[in-house]
Amino acid sequence: DAEITQSPRHKITETGRQVTLACHQTxxxxxxxxxxxxxxxGLRLIHYSYGVQDTxxxxxxxxxxxxxxxxxDLPLTLESAASSQTSVYFCASSETSNQPQHFGxxxxxxxx
Amino acid sequence: xxxxxxxxxxxxVPEGAIVSLNCTYSNSAFQYFMWxxxxxxxxxxxxxxxxxxxxxxxxxxxxxxxxxxxxxxxFIRDSQPxxxxxxxCAMEVQGAQKLVFGQGTRLTINP
Numbered sequence: 001d002a003e004i005t006q007s008p009r010h011k012i013t014e015t016g017r018q019v020t021l022a023c024h025q026t027x028x029x030x031x032x033x034x035x036x037x038x039x040x041x042g043l044r045l046i047h048y049s050y051g052v053q054d055t056x057x058x059x060x061x062x063x064x065x066x067x068x069x070x071x072x073d074l075p076l077t078l079e080s081a082a083s084s085q086t087s088v089y090f091c092a093s094s095e096t097s098n099q100p101q102h103f104g105x106x107x108x109x110x111x112x
Numbered sequence: 113x114x115x116x117x118x119x120x121x122x123x124x125v126p127e128g129a130i131v132s133l134n135c136t137y138s139n140s141a142f143q144y145f146m147w148x149x150x151x152x153x154x155x156x157x158x159x160x161x162x163x164x165x166x167x168x169x170x171x172x173x174x175x176x177x178x179x180x181x182x183x184x185x186x187f188i189r190d191s192q193p194x195x196x197x198x199x200x201c202a203m204e205v206q207g208a209q210k211l212v213f214g215q216g217t218r219l220t221i222n223p
Contacts, residue, residue, distance in 0.1 A: 031209055033210075034218050039122075040215070041215070042118075042200065042213050042214060042215040042216055043156075043200065043213040043216075045210065046212065049208075051211060053174050058210075090155055090156070092155075094209070095203075096208040096209070097206075098143070098144045098163070098204055098206065098207065098208075098209075099210060100146055100158045100161050101150075101158075101211060102158070103155035103156045103157070105154050105155045106151075106153070106155055108153075108155070
């Protein structure tokens with residue numbers, strides 16, 4: 001069965017460190033998305049990609065970057081981790097516009 | 113004002129009750145509407161997907177869309193403890209390729 005996997009599931013790191021969260025999907029979807037989920041804010045879009053070599057900023061992109069070198073993967077990098085970036089991060093993918101997104105099970109990131 | 117408003121709850125009801133979850137929105141360009149269910153420590157999973165006004169039924173779940181009032185609902189009949197989860201509404205403009213989510217409503221079904 002096709003799926004979307006995120007790794008690691010949990011991570012603890014220190015402020016100022018660079019952190020990369022992995023997202024891998026086997027749906028062969030063109031569109032991939034990164035969200036963060038915080039109490040009181042719901043899901044907020046960080047970055048998204050509509051295909052290889054395409055990346056776009058979402059509503060909360062400051063301090064984050066992504067790159068898309070193949071269809072399956074969209075890693076999310078925190079350049080210099082800050083405590084405000086402690087959150088649960090979800091990756092999602094969809095085939096095309098106006099199709100439902102499929103989500104991974106998230107990465108719980110704590111920055112101390 | 114947020115584009116999509118959803119009462120965060122929490123909402124607690126007895127087993128067997130009919131549950132009504134609601135979202136309102138301000139952008140009349142939204143054409144596609146979804147409901148996701150999210151269990152604790154898991155990712156959201158698609159529950160219902162519709163793009164027209166009216167009702168769509170799937171087992172114990174009914175999604176209702178009223179575009180004139182900019183209001184969508186999810187009804188759960190004969191609710192079960194396994195329905196305890198956070199329910200998120202999401203919507204999208206035609207061709208936009210980006211979903212806008214409500215905050216999510218935390219629902220507990222008590223045995």
